[in-house]
Amino acid sequence: MNFKSLAAILVSSLALSGAIASTASAQVRVGEDVQDDVQVSDTGTTFYCVNSGGNFATIAERNGRRTAPIFVWRTREFGRDYTPEQRCNLVTERLNNATAQNGGRLRNLLLTTGRVNRLPVVCYVNSDRTGCNSQNLLFTLDSRNA
Template identity: 50%
Template sequence: MNTKNTIVSGLAAVAGLSLMACSSLTGMGPAGGSPGGGVSNEPTTTFKCIQADRGWATVAERGNAVSKNPLFTWNSEEFGDNWTPENRCYEVTRRLNVFVGKNGGRLSNLSLTPGQVNGLTVVCVVNQQSSCTNDSLLFTLSQKNAATPRTAIAKITDFSKGKANASPVDENGYPQYFPLQDLVNFSPEEGF
């Protein structure tokens, strides 16, 4: 078995990424141009849910190129039949496309941050330094990861950069905001 595939399939179990509830997002689908017809030098990014070797994964796309490292993997069955790994993958991917689409297809100024929505510990996509709301909800953390949400997001960040075995750090050592652009900042050999 490929080491990278082992890391990919194991990350969801370690990070315990889980989606529990739908948010009330409406509107845009996959990202297009800039809002208001403006032009941006930043390439348009969209997200895609794919079936990986041992589960489902959310990957970033720019043009015809797809990132080699997934942003998220979805393997956990802990939230039952309504939120299978496939369902979570498609819903989180849809939400990412809505958030990035509302930002003109750009990742700049968007961050992942932990927060509380409806009494649950969640990960949200926010613009600048705002906080989590039902409208910015990306996914719900498992009970295990809810105790250290910034650590869970840091593991996602490390994984998306190919550093799956980064050393543990005290929860207080991690930032509150994790720039989305850093998670999908592709290296030249990946075609971006």
């Protein structure tokens, strides 16, 4: 899968999750695995790392409504330091930081791909940032799949 295809899929996923979170009544059943470390305003979007079907997944919540999994973390290609659970927690925290810096909103936050330290990555950009760097990095892709 190339960068442009992945970016289009990711942007569509986040846009869809925003629409679902604000309008749909279907919810993901979530147990005690939700992390409450980062809180955003009541009207903002908050991301959580949850156990979903035996895998770790990043979901979004807005106004008390939760989305289906946005990212499901299965790969172990990055070694022991980046298990699916650790990647889920790390990326979820980064998404929460990005939305918190944007007033709890997804509006004007876009996902894109690029390179950081010569590695293929997915990052977020807004009107202030136009490319990927260590400050807006969400996650690194396996170069074999990028």
